[in-house]
Amino acid sequence: MQPEEAWSRLAALGFGGDDVETLFAHFDDAERRGKLGHGHARIEWLETQELDPVATPVKASALPGFDFWKSRGSLGYLVLAEICAELAEAEPWPVRVVAADAFPTGHLGYWVRWLADAGLVAALTASSPARLPHPDGGEPLVGTTPLAIGLPNPAGEPIVVDVSMGAVTYGDVIRGAARPEELVPFGGEQAYKAFALAVGLEGLISSFVGDGYGIVLVAAKPEFDGFAAELRERAAGLRLPGDS
Amino acid sequence: MQPEEAWSRLAALGFGGDDVETLFAHFDDAERRGKLGHGHARIEWLETQELDPVATPVKASALPGFDFWKSRGSLGYLVLAEICAELAEAEPWPVRVVAADAFPTGHLGYWVRWLADAGLVAALTASSPARLPHPDGGEPLVGTTPLAIGLPNPAGEPIVVDVSMGAVTYGDVIRGAARPEELVPFGGEQAYKAFALAVGLEGLISSFVGDGYGIVLVAAKPEFDGFAAELRERAAGLRLPGDS
Numbered sequence: 001m002q003p004e005e006a007w008s009r010l011a012a013l014g015f016g017g018d019d020v021e022t023l024f025a026h027f028d029d030a031e032r033r034g035k036l037g038h039g040h041a042r043i044e045w046l047e048t049q050e051l052d053p054v055a056t057p058v059k060a061s062a063l064p065g066f067d068f069w070k071s072r073g074s075l076g077y078l079v080l081a082e083i084c085a086e087l088a089e090a091e092p093w094p095v096r097v098v099a100a101d102a103f104p105t106g107h108l109g110y111w112v113r114w115l116a117d118a119g120l121v122a123a124l125t126a127s128s129p130a131r132l133p134h135p136d137g138g139e140p141l142v143g144t145t146p147l148a149i150g151l152p153n154p155a156g157e158p159i160v161v162d163v164s165m166g167a168v169t170y171g172d173v174i175r176g177a178a179r180p181e182e183l184v185p186f187g188g189e190q191a192y193k194a195f196a197l198a199v200g201l202e203g204l205i206s207s208f209v210g211d212g213y214g215i216v217l218v219a220a221k222p223e224f225d226g227f228a229a230e231l232r233e234r235a236a237g238l239r240l241p242g243d244s
Numbered sequence: 245m246q247p248e249e250a251w252s253r254l255a256a257l258g259f260g261g262d263d264v265e266t267l268f269a270h271f272d273d274a275e276r277r278g279k280l281g282h283g284h285a286r287i288e289w290l291e292t293q294e295l296d297p298v299a300t301p302v303k304a305s306a307l308p309g310f311d312f313w314k315s316r317g318s319l320g321y322l323v324l325a326e327i328c329a330e331l332a333e334a335e336p337w338p339v340r341v342v343a344a345d346a347f348p349t350g351h352l353g354y355w356v357r358w359l360a361d362a363g364l365v366a367a368l369t370a371s372s373p374a375r376l377p378h379p380d381g382g383e384p385l386v387g388t389t390p391l392a393i394g395l396p397n398p399a400g401e402p403i404v405v406d407v408s409m410g411a412v413t414y415g416d417v418i419r420g421a422a423r424p425e426e427l428v429p430f431g432g433e434q435a436y437k438a439f440a441l442a443v444g445l446e447g448l449i450s451s452f453v454g455d456g457y458g459i460v461l462v463a464a465k466p467e468f469d470g471f472a473a474e475l476r477e478r479a480a481g482l483r484l485p486g487d488s
C-alpha cells in the first residue's frame with residue numbers, strides 16, 4: 001500500500017487529520033521495520049471494525065506518581081500517542097505509572113522508542129484477547145501480552161526491546177504468514193516461562209484496568225543513562241534489541 | 245541441611261536473630277519449592293563471601309510514588325525484607341515504585357508472594373553479574389535478570405510468576421546441577437526474546453541504580469483483584485505459575 005492510499009483510506013474512516021497522521025506514522029513504522037502484522041495490513045483490519053473516529057481519550061485522574069487515561073471509545077493507538085506526547089513534553093519525575101483502557105496499541109516498541117528519543121526510560125505492556133493456550137494444551141487463556149522497554153542513549157542509538165510472549169504474532173496469523181496453531185507461548189520446552197510472563201503481565205494490567213484490555217506504562221527520566229552506550233560497547237557490534 | 249544447622253551457621257556468620265530468621269525463611273522456602281539453587285546451598289555460598297552482618301538498609305529517599313533504598317552493605321535479602329514489610333504494613337496508593345542497590349535477592353517469587361499475601365499486586369526485577377551471552381555467541385553480556393509478578397487472590401491462592409531469562413539458573417550451575425554452557429537465554433530458536441527481556445530489564449534497573457546490582461519493584465493495592473480467581477476458573481485445574 002502506497003502512503004497516499006493508506007492516508008486516504010484512514011481519512012475515509014472518518015478520522016481527523018492529526019489522527020490520520022498518528023495512525024499512519026505507527027503503521028508505516030511497523031511496515032518499515034518488517035513488523036508486517038502491525039503495518040499497513042492493519043488499515044484493512046480497521047475497515048472491518050466498528051469505530052468511533054471522533055472519540056478522544058482523556059486523562060481521567062492524575063495522582064502522585066500515577067495517571068489513569070480513559071479511551072472513551074477511541075483507538076488505543078491514539079490513547080498511547082496522547083500519553084507519550086505528554087510524557088515527552090513534561091518529563092515525569094521521579095517516576096510515573098500510567099494505566100489506560102487502551103486497545104489496540106500496535107507494536108509497543110514504537111511507543112517506548114518515542115519516549116527513549118525524548119530521553120525517558122520506559123516499560124510498557126498491553127493486554128489483548130486470549131490467544132495463548134497453557135503449555136499443557138487447552139483453549140487460549142491469555143493474550144500475547146508483549147513487554148516493551150526503551151532505554152535512552154545520549155551517546156547514540158537507544159535500545160528498544162519489544163517481546164511478545166507468543167511464538168508468532170496474531171498479526172502474522174491474520175495476514176496468513178503463520179498458522180493459528182503456531183500461536184503458542186514461545187520457548188519450546190520452556191514455553192511455561194513465556195506463558196507465566198503473559199499471565200503475570202495480563203494480571204498486572206487487569207489490576208489497574210479491570211475487565212477489558214489496556215496498558216500499563218512505567219516511565220522516568222533516568223537517574224543514570226549510560227547503560228545503552230556501555231552495553232553497545234561490550235556487545236562489540238552484535239545486533240541489540242530494536243536495531244534495524 | 246537441617247533447620248538447626250542452617251540457623252546456627254547463619255548465626256555463626258554474625259547475623260542478629262531477626263536477620264537469621266529472615267535469611268533462613270527465604271532459603272528454606274526455596275528449598276521446599278525445589279528451587280535448590282536458592283536454597284540451603286546459599287548458606288555455604290554466603291560462608292565464602294565477605295559480609296558485613298551488622299549493616300542495615302535505609303530508605304534514603306521517599307518521593308511521591310517513589311522510594312529509594314540503600315543497602316549500606318547489607319545483603320539484598322535483608323533489603324527486600326524491609327521493603328516488603330513496609331509495603332505490606334502501609335498499603336501503597338495509588339502505586340509505588342521502589343528501587344534499591346540490593347544484591348543478592350534470591351528467588352524473587354518469594355517477595356512478590358509476600359506482597360500478594362498482603363493483598364498487593366507487584367512486579368519485581370533484579371540485576372546480577374553478567375551470565376547470559378548474546379544468542380549469536382560471545383562473552384556473557386547480561387544477568388539472568390528475573391521478572392516476578394505476584395497477583396493477589398482474595399478468593400484463594402495467589403498467582404506467583406517468577407521467570408529467569410536463563411535456560412538454567414546460576415544457582416544450578418554453582419551446585420553442579422547444570423553445566424556453565426547451558427546458562428544461555430531460554431527459548432531455543434527464539435532465545436533472542438529472552439535475551440532482549442534481560443537487556444531491557446537490566447537497563448531499566450540501571451536507570452535507577454546506576455553501576456552495580458539492584459532491584460526495581462512496582463507495587464499497588466489493586467483497583468481490581470478478580471484476575472487470579474477468574475483465570476484459575478478458566479484454567480480448570482491446569483497448573484498455574486507459582487502453584488506447588
